[in-house]
Amino acid sequence: MKETVPLAEAAALLCEPSRAKMVQCLLDGRFHTATELAVYAGITPQTASHHLYKMTECNLVQVKKNGRHRYYRLSSAEAAQMIESLLCIAPPEKIRSLKQFDRYHAIRFARTCYDHLAGKVGVALTEAMRDLAILEQRENCFYLTEKGKLCLQEFGIDVTAALKKRRSFARCCLDWSERRYHLAGSLGHAILERLLTLEWIRRLPHTRAVQVTEEGKRGFSQVFGLDVRNEPFNPIGDTGIRPEVNRKGELS
Amino acid sequence: MKETVPLAEAAALLCEPSRAKMVQCLLDGRFHTATELAVYAGITPQTASHHLYKMTECNLVQVKKNGRHRYYRLSSAEAAQMIESLLCIAPPEKIRSLKQFDRYHAIRFARTCYDHLAGKVGVALTEAMRDLAILEQRENCFYLTEKGKLCLQEFGIDVTAALKKRRSFARCCLDWSERRYHLAGSLGHAILERLLTLEWIRRLPHTRAVQVTEEGKRGFSQVFGLDVRNEPFNPIGDTGIRPEVNRKGELS
DNA sequence: TTCATATTTCGATGATAGTCGAAAGATTAG
């Protein structure tokens, strides 16, 4: 019988490019069909089926049968967190086409992270709420202030419902693209839902990137004092283009 | 040119059993030589060298030359955190020998997690400090109370030095074996160092598991009201033995 | 029922990558 190394088995679920792509699609926290994931990863349905079987068996994803479709999603917030932490270590993506360039910036500008808002906009909104004394950041968590509670209730968020959820309320989540914290937990989720309802942001098909609507830009500015602009061509900003370097990585 | 998926590349570093073993050895946060890691993983030095090259290139580990030795260690606390989060998802280890049984329990009883204490003892100590109002736990972090500051200073810990470090002070770290939080960050590190100095715990060779000395048992009891006993044969406790199950893992 | 769609199972293939032996490079001890 062969020796098994649990850590390696867990990592093996994500070390394969096709599986990694599918999982990144699943990072939006929603259900996706097997075929949808196959197309996203650029593989045939039978291959995708094979991968999804492995991932459900290891309890990384869950499946729900509904008619002739099978809907897959990540099985837990811990799984999503684990993947995000891997993304923090992962090397930056190499840009080889204009399409990839656009995607690179779109996903960094605004995206969903499991069930809350992330990217430039996610971090900016979090920091704006902190500056407005809606949130307090201490160590690695956020706290909703009394003032903040009133503000967010006025904004249309059911804070007490979010507090009752059996999960973290205002967790800190390290944003892999911004390398700073954004708000997660049930409060983060509630805010994302509210932003979608208000149509300040809109989900885009086939991607976790989300679009900030014109109304959203106005709203973010008026309510949170946020100037939300997507400027991928800002010559000062990070274009995502990296010189090829070989690093030996030796210390001292 | 081939397309790369950064997430997959990061996961690939850990998906190989030999590499996973080496990395788990490195989880103690200290330096290890290439040969040491090769022996630990049960492979030849040239294979280990090959793996270590890959891991340094991806910035998961760092290397420091010193004479004819090369000392390797994890490159960052984030890397350690990422690995720990993978361990939370990883399937439980299968026990096949008495030696493995002992190791299974030793590592769960008390171990170092990067640079702080983890396992049953790590979690128990953290919770004892919380119960003694040395720490306050709110959301996903800990706070040192005024009383706690005095207590720990009396215990011989330089709290102000720990506060000055450019890293989290009292982070929550999810313990993969206990599935509960233990104290991490610079304070967690300072406490581990103090426990080692006092010889309440002792490092063991070739493992991250640590031993609680007789003096340590008395000390934990007197200072923290902790009854530290290692009882791997407790019939009520988790023996680590799992029935073979096949799970289809389908919902509803 | 019959057809269409979604998904899985099976089997074969091919590429990737972990492995080790041999040998060279680097550094210290004597």
Added chain:
DNA sequence: CTAATCTTTCGACTATCATCGAAATATGAA
């Protein structure tokens, strides 16, 4: 200097596993 030790480089072998075609299964539509 020479010998010994630690580590890396090179080359070849081999096992693993992702992949897809073909076909089966399951469900819904007509």
